[in-house]
Amino acid sequence: MTPNVVETSTAATGQLGRAEALATSLLSQRGEASGAAIARQLHDVLRKLAAEDRRKFQRFLATGFTPDATHLRAAAETYLSQPSAEAAASLAQAADPPRQELLRRMNMAPGGTSALVAMRKEIDGRLRAEPELRPLDSDLKHLFASWFNRGFLQLRRIDWRSPAVVLERLIAYEAVHEIHGWDDLRRRLAPDRRCFAFFHPALPDDPLIFVEVALVEGLAGAVQPLLVQEGDDDAARERASRADTAIFYSISNCQDGLRGISFGNFLIKQVVEELKAELPHLRQFSTLSPVPGFRRWLTRRAAANDDPAIAALARTETGPGWLEIARGDPSLKQTIMRVCASYLTRRASAEDRADPVARFHLGNGARLERINWLGNTAARGIAESFGIMVNYLYDVATIERNHEAFVNDGTVMRAAEVDALLAADPVSTPNQGSHAVTTP
Amino acid sequence: MTPNVVETSTAATGQLGRAEALATSLLSQRGEASGAAIARQLHDVLRKLAAEDRRKFQRFLATGFTPDATHLRAAAETYLSQPSAEAAASLAQAADPPRQELLRRMNMAPGGTSALVAMRKEIDGRLRAEPELRPLDSDLKHLFASWFNRGFLQLRRIDWRSPAVVLERLIAYEAVHEIHGWDDLRRRLAPDRRCFAFFHPALPDDPLIFVEVALVEGLAGAVQPLLVQEGDDDAARERASRADTAIFYSISNCQDGLRGISFGNFLIKQVVEELKAELPHLRQFSTLSPVPGFRRWLTRRAAANDDPAIAALARTETGPGWLEIARGDPSLKQTIMRVCASYLTRRASAEDRADPVARFHLGNGARLERINWLGNTAARGIAESFGIMVNYLYDVATIERNHEAFVNDGTVMRAAEVDALLAADPVSTPNQGSHAVTTP
């Protein structure tokens, strides 16, 4: 044992020890009077902690600050013997983990919310390996669900007049169709595009989720043309004035620390309202979405099924040359479109789950409007779904009905065009007929 | 029974019934998808509900939406048999009342937060008569404590450039020294005054708490001079430039619906920081505060005690002529000042509680700096405390120490000048000596 190591270790423990003492103090009576000051000191210490010590501090939070056992036991026994409303309330109070109050007090310092969101992001990847972190994760999630309530979110339009600090985060956070630097970003914010994000007042420069919208004529079926620069701002303004359709072609969650707290449904619906007010000539609002689970499903399906078409598709190599082959082979197109329609319209179950993107939009009340051949010719799109892209249409008049149908019995509301694809499908007999709707 | 009555009653039940159905729906799976829309409808219905129906709806909320009894019972039993961390967490989850989730969803609509705060204000006065409302009150308080966390509050300076909608609320909410209309308000916002308030982003025009500050030379001991207009804005600016002391002469909570959630401590401390940054020549920060409990205490004390001075004071009539008498009677002044010093410095107990204003400032770490004879000559001031006003000094260097002394053993830190008043006090032997501090 060398003195150096001891010193280093002591120093490290010193700061970790200080953080732990501050956390304990923050939850004490002293924390009631000087909470904001102690919380600020605690975050100052945490910011400078070495990674390993930060992990130790997180385990310290996760394993301590539990309800008082004697108290909780007594409350549980009282409730069991006399299960009144009061007894239930006392039990709830006794079971409420002090850790949540500690986290609330940590939030009192400037930057506290941001630091807590970052903490949850940091432990997120370690939950499997360190299951003792789960109570901390769960308490953070519970608090965030309360703090990031829809009522506290602010919708802001993002454009080229937005602060650079916000814009650079768009570049960083775009998860669907990568933004290649500032010039590419500028195209996404041209006058025939819209971008909206939710912000929380405690994170004023950091979007929670954002959506990118293209103003076009008719339903766009391919994403690459939407990402390309065409003409100058005047030309874009001109196109916007002719647009009758808003295409939501990318929606990205920004904060890993808020995983499990859903904003997308609210965002899409409010953006539809904003666009209607700004651009009364818009007639339809639709996504242009990927089908990320299609080929995974094909593979599983091929194993369980002796349909030779499925098996063949599941084996298809979609390397560099495939796109050319696909363009020249109408029967390949027909097969893939049919099978994909079947994939998207079948009644999902716990064992055979719906495509995640489909589940999100259908659960929000959108309708499966169109399946587009080679809608995304990027490598990832081909690898996931043979380049197929899907339009989910948000029609305010039918949202409630579509939603009910989907959550109640898994019925996928869809346009007649989708049913037509299914007509000759040998794979499955999807739920059809009455669910087909005619696009107005 | 007339048909008319039946119809009216049915109509009333109709809207109330609709509100109850919407609330139930809001907590269902449908509420997950369309929560914001349902919440908006619910608030629309509630806004138009007759008073009696609104009360019924509140009882509906307060008595329903309790945890599932079977589930809770099982969780309690599991915990008692195997008291692990997981079991405690499951128990906490089972005990968490669904009512809180419902209230969180009611918050999703525009204006939701404001409506919930108003609801708590409305039930506040009925809690004694209708104890069944208490679970609702308690859940609202729990949520508000989380939502109105210090980390989410915004400090704003209020001055004559503030929106009228905010200023009229200052006039309405001022609880200490009434503001008599717009001209009087303007004096409170003159260049030798400061006013700061906390706001929450969801209530952008509605202050939560505000404090009024006078910039003066030396410790101000009387409030009336601070409320009077002197000269024009230029004269006020001139006075501000000479000021060495900031006097916090009024602090008002604005939202009855947030009762029990404390902002004052945070506000005073942050305003001290703001003022230091803006006006580096300020040397001391002090309140000028009432002593609302003094005469009530005297009365109780007189009953329990045979000290003739106390008894005489307790019997004093402080009607219209008293002020003149008081001004002409030095021994009366001496007696009252001595007894008041004793009142403020004694070690309080559960049976003999500290003055509420003293408890607030001493608990925040302030020091009892000076007791002022006839500091408030308004009728209420005389009725409460023979016109005595007190300075509590906020000195950042000693705040922690003062706070610890007060909360640990009830020691009241104070200036030597206060001890001097106590010297000949026949009433009690307060805790003195080492606690007397010399004002620098």
Place this chain on the structure above:
Amino acid sequence: MTPNVVETSTAATGQLGRAEALATSLLSQRGEASGAAIARQLHDVLRKLAAEDRRKFQRFLATGFTPDATHLRAAAETYLSQPSAEAAASLAQAADPPRQELLRRMNMAPGGTSALVAMRKEIDGRLRAEPELRPLDSDLKHLFASWFNRGFLQLRRIDWRSPAVVLERLIAYEAVHEIHGWDDLRRRLAPDRRCFAFFHPALPDDPLIFVEVALVEGLAGAVQPLLVQEGDDDAARERASRADTAIFYSISNCQDGLRGISFGNFLIKQVVEELKAELPHLRQFSTLSPVPGFRRWLTRRAAANDDPAIAALARTETGPGWLEIARGDPSLKQTIMRVCASYLTRRASAEDRADPVARFHLGNGARLERINWLGNTAARGIAESFGIMVNYLYDVATIERNHEAFVNDGTVMRAAEVDALLAADPVSTPNQGSHAVTTP
């Protein structure tokens, strides 16, 4: 002569002398390098100058800082001998008074624009008595016409969220229908009212001109009902949602120092655009205006004319009891309405000028839409025009045509209803027929 007096006088002269020296210095080469600093000092001195010294300083500005006589003479001679474009330009430059450059440099200090506007206001009333001030007035007006160009004005809506510092100026500046304090102001800003003002960036809290608008159903003919409070904000919002007509019932210039620089025409037209965008259901935009010159004209007319009706009207006593008489006398109404229609529609001339309010709106392209009996029952309205109020309608489609007709040959475009009043008019034969338009 006492030393004291000498000293005082010297001190006074000293500050005036200092102001004059600073002004001279500001125009020198030194002023080019340190202009902003010198201008600031000059304004500091001027602010503290006694009234008499300030007047002397204004005369100093008005009589000095003239073009160099030798230089101007030479330029004039050159131009006369060789009248080229260059010679004209040189002459213009030589004639440009250095006073304007001095005033431009005085504008460089913070608050400079405001001080110069105030200076013009101050000399405005003295121009007759002190004609030597006229060059200063004329130079200020020339600069203001350039600085307060329409392109630099900002339209802002004023409502109850506006800063109090702006709102109190509305109360002070309202010139047509007095605002009686803050409660009255609030009514003017209710949800069924609109108020818009032009601001200049250099005077951010000080409106230049503002207009008050009522949102009503149908053309409002009487002003008193518009000034009365009816119901709460919800009721007002409800009325606004039903409104089809915007009535501009008050327009006030705020800055005497900007006399002669016209904003009203621009303001009305832009407010029409704003209202159309905000409230697409509005169908007509009209003023409700006084007829301030009607009785003055009657008096002049009675002297020159032997029409007994005119003579009788001109002699009418409109004291306290008149309103009751008027309400009970249909023939009086008929006569007055007829004569007033004649007054408003006759072709005006230099000797017999148009009513000033009529000239303003007709010159802007509005149409004389309706003449309202007892539209203003306040004393002033009765004294000026027997209580008559007039609607001038702004219809974008005909503005250009109406304007051309009025400025080219004095034709007053008007509704058929106005012509009907004229039918039996014995006083004059107004220009009629083709100008009568049918309100759609």
Place this chain on the structure above:
Amino acid sequence: MTPNVVETSTAATGQLGRAEALATSLLSQRGEASGAAIARQLHDVLRKLAAEDRRKFQRFLATGFTPDATHLRAAAETYLSQPSAEAAASLAQAADPPRQELLRRMNMAPGGTSALVAMRKEIDGRLRAEPELRPLDSDLKHLFASWFNRGFLQLRRIDWRSPAVVLERLIAYEAVHEIHGWDDLRRRLAPDRRCFAFFHPALPDDPLIFVEVALVEGLAGAVQPLLVQEGDDDAARERASRADTAIFYSISNCQDGLRGISFGNFLIKQVVEELKAELPHLRQFSTLSPVPGFRRWLTRRAAANDDPAIAALARTETGPGWLEIARGDPSLKQTIMRVCASYLTRRASAEDRADPVARFHLGNGARLERINWLGNTAARGIAESFGIMVNYLYDVATIERNHEAFVNDGTVMRAAEVDALLAADPVSTPNQGSHAVTTP
């Protein structure tokens, strides 16, 4: 001649003709009533005009709209015969070109100011070839000098929270040390940097001039280290907290259309005030400036002078290898530094003008503080001045004195260190001795 050509030409003339008609109309009485609308139409037409037609329109403006010759002649004659103040004023009015009023009316439309600034930029390069454009240039400059008065400019700090639309203009406009894209820009806006710009309210997204400042310890003598990224934002904040010196290392005018209207002097002085308020620990404010005229002067000087050192320097090849030579040759450094000190401190004259950057800063009252060997190792810096960079120090206490000395007799105030370089200078005998000041 083909019909096609005729048609094209007619069409072109058509739009040009329309623009000319609108301009004429704008200056007519109709323009008084509908000026804003006509101006808007005119700009709409101009925006779409082909380049050649736009040039024709500019010539149309430049050659027409002159004062009425008869009127001007009469006014000139009157003045010559009776040269009173009134006659001078009348003459000024008669000489005032109507073109200025037309340009003022063109400014009334949205975007008018921006379009006029762009117009002056466009004609700027053609003034030599088309001298008939000069009156237009001169009138625009006259108006801009009035409109862009210091009193109307707004200082704004620019940082990473500024809108992207502003930031991209910084990249485009930086004229001294090129900004290589967004990453490089970010370094210029790091926490140990400051950037301030003047804006005009009519051009809210378009800076007029901006300055880049580095916060450093001691006087920075070399520019390349200031342009390099070092560490992250926390490190930069740390450096800023230690800084005692603000180095103005780049100042760029942005608007070619505002050539001749000076903002730099005001900007530097106000930024000094801003920085003092924000960072009270800053002790000195200095530029780090190029010496763009040094080698040009050497060449002229060599021709006129038989000093062999000068001649040798003038012939020096400063290609790729020179920097290495320079670093290894102390006597070369000594010679160049000496001659450069002589260049910068000599009394300039009309024939032998001061270095333009020196003239700007010395004229503003700065002091020549230090001459830095190899302060700019970029090719341009070496080509212009053998890489020499100069610190001009802005010391508020001596600004007025330095300025007076420089403008009155060309004396260059400087630090003793600069005089030391001159000591052995064989080239010239600069004005020295009393002007040398000791840096505190």
